[in-house]
Amino acid sequence: MTDATAQSFIDTFERERASLPGADGWLAARREAAVRELADAGLPHRRLEDWKYTDLRDVLEKAAFTPAPVHQGAVFLSEEDTRNGAALFHAIDRYKIVFVNGRLNRALSDMEDLPEGVVLKPFADVLGEAWTKALIERRFEINWQAQSVSALNMALMADGVALHVEEGVTLDKPVHLIFLAADDGASHMRTLVRLEKQAQATVFETHASAGAAHYFVDLVTEVSLGVGATLNHIKLQDEAEDAVHLATMRAALADEAKLDSFTMIAGGGVSRGQTFVEFEGRAAEAHVNGAYALRGKQHADQFCVVDHAVPECNSHTHFKGVLDDESQGIFQGKVVVRPDAQQTDGRQMTNALLLSRDASINAKPELEIYADDVQCAHGSTIGELDKDALFYLRSRGIDEMTARQLLISAFLDEALDYAPHEEARAELKALVAGWFEAGNLSAEDIL
Numbered sequence: 001m002t003d004a005t006a007q008s009f010i011d012t013f014e015r016e017r018a019s020l021p022g023a024d025g026w027l028a029a030r031r032e033a034a035v036r037e038l039a040d041a042g043l044p045h046r047r048l049e050d051w052k053y054t055d056l057r058d059v060l061e062k063a064a065f066t067p068a069p070v071h072q073g074a075v076f077l078s079e080e081d082t083r084n085g086a087a088l089f090h091a092i093d094r095y096k097i098v099f100v101n102g103r104l105n106r107a108l109s110d111m112e113d114l115p116e117g118v119v120l121k122p123f124a125d126v127l128g129e130a131w132t133k134a135l136i137e138r139r140f141e142i143n144w145q146a147q148s149v150s151a152l153n154m155a156l157m158a159d160g161v162a163l164h165v166e167e168g169v170t171l172d173k174p175v176h177l178i179f180l181a182a183d184d185g186a187s188h189m190r191t192l193v194r195l196e197k198q199a200q201a202t203v204f205e206t207h208a209s210a211g212a213a214h215y216f217v218d219l220v221t222e223v224s225l226g227v228g229a230t231l232n233h234i235k236l237q238d239e240a241e242d243a244v245h246l247a248t249m250r251a252a253l254a255d256e257a258k259l260d261s262f263t264m265i266a267g268g269g270v271s272r273g274q275t276f277v278e279f280e281g282r283a284a285e286a287h288v289n290g291a292y293a294l295r296g297k298q299h300a301d302q303f304c305v306v307d308h309a310v311p312e313c314n315s316h317t318h319f320k321g322v323l324d325d326e327s328q329g330i331f332q333g334k335v336v337v338r339p340d341a342q343q344t345d346g347r348q349m350t351n352a353l354l355l356s357r358d359a360s361i362n363a364k365p366e367l368e369i370y371a372d373d374v375q376c377a378h379g380s381t382i383g384e385l386d387k388d389a390l391f392y393l394r395s396r397g398i399d400e401m402t403a404r405q406l407l408i409s410a411f412l413d414e415a416l417d418y419a420p421h422e423e424a425r426a427e428l429k430a431l432v433a434g435w436f437e438a439g440n441l442s443a444e445d446i447l
Helices: 004-019 026-041 056-063 079-086 130-137 148-156 387-395 400-416 422-440
Strands: 095-100 118-122 159-165 175-181 185-195 200-209 215-225 230-238 244-253 258-267 270-279 285-294 299-308 314-323 328-337 344-354 360-369 374-383
Touching: 004 026, 004 056, 004 148, 026 130, 026 148, 056 244, 079 200, 095 159, 130 185, 130 215, 148 185, 148 215, 148 244, 159 200, 175 185, 175 215, 185 200, 185 230, 215 230, 215 258, 230 244, 230 422, 244 258, 244 285, 258 270, 258 422, 270 285, 285 299, 285 328, 285 400, 285 422, 299 314, 299 344, 314 328, 314 360, 314 400, 328 344, 328 374, 344 360, 344 400, 360 374, 387 400, 400 422
Parallel strands: 095 175, 159 185, 175 200, 185 215, 200 230, 215 244, 230 258, 244 270, 258 285, 270 299, 285 314, 299 328, 314 344, 328 360, 344 374
Antiparallel strands: 118 159
């Protein structure tokens, strides 16, 4: 029996199917199959091991999201929206693609004067191309529990963007994907990235409110990297306190390809980020890192699986976070090393700093190794501010609040240094500094 929340999304599909991209083409059959999968599996819940800390079914049932409307008129950013990250990276020279309520806003976007060999188009405009179809239809070998969330996106994705960089081409400046919520409701989007042999690109991704308070972001990103291709990716989530954010990235790497992805979570209500990396070629490299600064009742769940299916590949995953008030953080990671994947180097680490007695963190890094010539490690630490270091700073005339901020900034800086773009990294550090200045550090609750 289909759960009520999944059924509500299926009902939305039945009402809107005729207006969705690809309604009369090959994608229609894929959407139908996704609806059947969603009906059979339902939405994830705590009884599934991979979702034991985030009951998505319960969250979406209580929120009762309806589809976000197509936004009419101008988009205004308040001072708070701007401070909270909606305008981050604006001083960096970049190509800009803006989505409002999950729909492309051409007036706010800048996709002109692209280099030769680069295609950057709305999702609907590339559905007839072979590479797009292959990427959307791709099924990863690992079929992890409860991927009905991907079926949900397949059924209802209404817009998105496709980036294709041809062989040997280096994109001259970053592509910035900006997702703004101007009205309450649910938005379903798809991003496609294909880099051919020896191609290089940098992608920024920002999720923020532009006035909306109660909304659901559902995004799937498909990445395919050819031989020797390099993708640098920086994602910022700084959304409204009642926002629900569900994002999945699936990346396939050919020989000597490199993925360098960094996620910063600074705002939002409930978020679940999933990253699946599959090595298809030898000597490839994947870095999946991130940082989070949580407060209030924020709930952030990061789930990462790296599948070493071939020899001589390296992976590195490191997440660091600070948690205040009653916030909850989760890190679940798994490095899988298959029998043929000799000379693998796979590492995972998560570190958390609790600033409040009521904050909590659940960490579950895992190794699943079926080969013997490997170097793999994983670890987790959870702690509080170092009282000796705090005393030392106070003894040098630094007030208590500033001393705490210095220690927390030093803790997060290691993670922020993973962001693979110098100017963007500096802006992220400034954003974290603003997290303190906005009064989000409650000294009376610090252990």
